[in-house]
Amino acid sequence: MxxxxxxxxxxxxxxxxxxxxxxxxxxxxxxxxxxxxxxxxxxxxxxxxxxxxxxxxxxxxxxxxxxxxxxxxxxxxxxxxxxxxxxxxxxxxxxxxxxxxxxxxxxxxxxxxxxxxxxxxxxxxxxxxxxxxxxxxxxxxxxxxxxxxxxxxxxxxxxxxxxxxxxxxxxxxxxxxxxxxxxxxxxxxxxxxxxxxxxxxxxxxxxxxxxxxxxAREPPSLPAQEPNPARNRRVAVAQDTAFRFVYPAVIERLRARTEVVTFAPTMGDDLPDCDGVYLPGGYPELHAEQLANSPSLSTLSARASGGLPILGECGGLMVLAESLTTTNERTYSMAGVLPADVRMHERYQALDHVELRARAKPFGIDSATTIRGHEFHYSSANVASDATFAFDVRRGTGINGEHDGLTEFETVGTYCHAHAASGVFDAFIDSL
Structure with a gap:
C-alpha cells in the first residue's frame, strides 16, 4: 500500500x-x-x-x-x-x-x-x-x-x-x-x-x-510472521465512554487468539462470562458515579479474588483501585481489587514513552523482561505500604516513580499503555 x-x-x-x-x-x-x-x-x-x-x-x-x-x-x-x-x-x-x-x-x-x-x-x-x-x-x-x-x-x-x-x-x-x-x-x-x-x-x-x-510510495515489505496459536478462551473487554483508549492492533491480536466479548460498565452491564478481562484506558473520572453503581465492579472484585486474570491500563487501573477522587473533591468507591486510592489532578502527572522491567512473572512474563509502552495521565495513585508491583520502571514515571503494575491475585493494573507488539497481550492470553 x-x-x-x-x-x-x-x-x-x-x-x-x-x-x-x-x-x-x-x-x-x-x-x-x-x-x-x-x-x-x-x-x-x-x-x-x-x-x-x-x-x-x-x-x-x-x-x-x-x-x-x-x-x-x-x-x-x-x-x-x-x-x-x-x-x-x-x-x-x-x-x-x-x-x-x-x-x-x-x-x-x-x-x-x-x-x-x-x-x-x-x-x-x-x-x-x-x-x-x-x-x-x-x-x-x-x-x-x-x-x-x-x-x-x-x-x-x-x-x-x-x-x-x-x-x-x-x-x-x-x-x-x-x-x-x-x-x-x-x-x-x-x-x-x-x-x-x-x-x-x-x-x-x-x-x-x-x-x-x-x-505516495510503498514501504519495503517484510516476510509474513507466524501467528501465535489461537486459544479456546473468552476475553471480556470494557468498551464504552469510560474505556476507549485501545490500539486497533491490540483488539486484532485478542480477536485472532481468543473470543472477545465487550461490556459497557457505565451503561450498567455486568461482567460477562469470561476467562480474562481487559480494562483499557479512557475517562473513568468523567463517569465515576455511574461506575461506582455498576454491577460489573462488584463482579470484578469477586472474580479477581477467585483468580480471574485481569489487565487494567491507566483508566483500568483507576477502576480496579479502592477509590477515585475527582477534581471537585468527590470520592467514589471503585472495584477495590488493588490496594490504592486514586486522585485526579488539574495538571498531567506523567507523559512519556516508558520502559518497564518485569519483577515477579506477571502473566508468566519472565522476570527481567523489558516492556515498552507509553503513559499519559492526570491521576496519581496512593498505594498501600505493603503493595506488590509487577514492574520496575526503567524509563518513565509509573505509579510511584520506581514501580508500575500494581498487582493482587492474578490482576495487574498499570499506567503503561502497551501495544500488541510489546508481548504483554500474548502473555496475558497465554495465562488464561
Whole structure:
C-alpha cells in the first residue's frame, strides 16, 4: 500500500485538520484511505476513524520496534495510507515523525502555518528539508500544505516562493468548522465531536490530491510472521465512554487468539462470562458515579479474588483501585481489587514513552523482561505500604516513580499503555 506522511513544523500547526481534509480529498477521487498516526495517541486516530470509516494504525518504533511497525503498516488495508505525524517533524527522541518516515521510506508533506507569511513559508519548508540533508538523515520532504492560507495573491506568493525541490500540495483555508474542541488529555474524541464534514469538504477542494497520489510510495515489505496459536478462551473487554483508549492492533491480536466479548460498565452491564478481562484506558473520572453503581465492579472484585486474570491500563487501573477522587473533591468507591486510592489532578502527572522491567512473572512474563509502552495521565495513585508491583520502571514515571503494575491475585493494573507488539497481550492470553 502506497503512503505518505503529513508532518508539522511544530505541535498545534494543524496536522490533524490537514490529515482529515486530505482524506476527504482522496475519497472524493474514489480512493480508500487507510489512516495512521505516528507516535502514541488515541485521540487523533479517533478523528481519523470518524472520517475514514476505518481504524487508524499506530506507528511507533519505541512501542513496536522497527519490524513491528512495518508489519503494523502492512496490516492496513486501502488504496493509500495517510500518516499523521506527531509534534514537529524532528521532535521526539524515541520515535519522531522523521524516524517513522525514515523506517518506512515514505515521503513527507510538511504542514506550514501560512497565516502571516508568504515567502517565509517557503523559507521554513526549505529549512526543514535541508536540516535532514545536513544532519545526514534520509528524510524526503517533498512539499508543503499551507495551513490558514487564503487564495489569490496569498496563495500565489507561497507557490512562487517555493524552490523546485519543494512542491505545493494545496492549502487549508481559514474557515470556521475546522476546530476540534479540547479538554484534559488533549482533543475530544472523534465520535464525541467530529470535525464538520461540510467544512472539511470545503477545505478539501483546495488540496491537490492527484499530486499526493503521485508522490505516495510503498514501504519495503517484510516476510509474513507466524501467528501465535489461537486459544479456546473468552476475553471480556470494557468498551464504552469510560474505556476507549485501545490500539486497533491490540483488539486484532485478542480477536485472532481468543473470543472477545465487550461490556459497557457505565451503561450498567455486568461482567460477562469470561476467562480474562481487559480494562483499557479512557475517562473513568468523567463517569465515576455511574461506575461506582455498576454491577460489573462488584463482579470484578469477586472474580479477581477467585483468580480471574485481569489487565487494567491507566483508566483500568483507576477502576480496579479502592477509590477515585475527582477534581471537585468527590470520592467514589471503585472495584477495590488493588490496594490504592486514586486522585485526579488539574495538571498531567506523567507523559512519556516508558520502559518497564518485569519483577515477579506477571502473566508468566519472565522476570527481567523489558516492556515498552507509553503513559499519559492526570491521576496519581496512593498505594498501600505493603503493595506488590509487577514492574520496575526503567524509563518513565509509573505509579510511584520506581514501580508500575500494581498487582493482587492474578490482576495487574498499570499506567503503561502497551501495544500488541510489546508481548504483554500474548502473555496475558497465554495465562488464561
Amino acid at each position: 502506497n503512503g505518505f506522511v503529513i508532518a508539522g513544523t511544530a505541535s498545534g500547526v494543524g496536522k490533524t485538520v490537514a490529515t482529515l481534509a486530505v482524506t476527504r480529498a482522496l475519497e472524493a477521487m474514489g480512493q480508500t484511505v487507510q489512516p495512521a498516526k505516528a507516535g502514541p495517541d488515541f485521540i487523533d486516530p479517533s478523528h481519523h476513524a470518524a472520517i475514514a470509516g476505518r481504524p487508524s494504525r499506530t506507528l511507533d518504533t519505541w512501542l513496536e520496534g522497527e519490524d513491528g511497525m512495518r508489519r503494523n503498516y502492512d496490516r492496513g488495508t486501502g488504496d493509500v495510507c495517510v500518516v499523521e505525524g506527531v509534534m514537529g517533524l524532528y521532535d521526539g527522541n524515541q520515535s519522531s515523525t522523521a524516524r517513522v518516515a525514515d523506517v518506512l521510506d515514505l515521503p513527507v508533506v510538511l504542514v506550514v502555518d501560512a497565516s502571516a507569511g508568504m515567502e517565509s513559508v517557503a523559507a521554513t519548508a526549505l529549512g526543514f528539508r535541508e536540516y535532514a540533508e545536513r544532519a545526514g538523515q534520509d528524510i524526503d520532504v517533498v512539499g508543503i500544505i499551507a495551513q490558514h492560507a487564503h487564495g489569490g495573491r496569498h496563495e500565489r506568493g507561497i507557490r512562487d516562493a517555493l524552490p523546485d525541490k519543494l512542491e505545493y500540495f494545496g492549502r487549508i483555508p481559514p474557515i470556521s468548522g475546522l476546530e476540534i474542541p479540547d479538554r484534559h488529555l488533549g482533543l475530544q474524541m472523534g465520535d464525541e465531536r467530529p470535525v464538520d464534514t461540510d467544512a472539511l469538504d470545503e477545505a478539501a477542494v483546495h488540496v491537490r490530491a492527484n499530486r499526493l497520489l503521485d508522490i
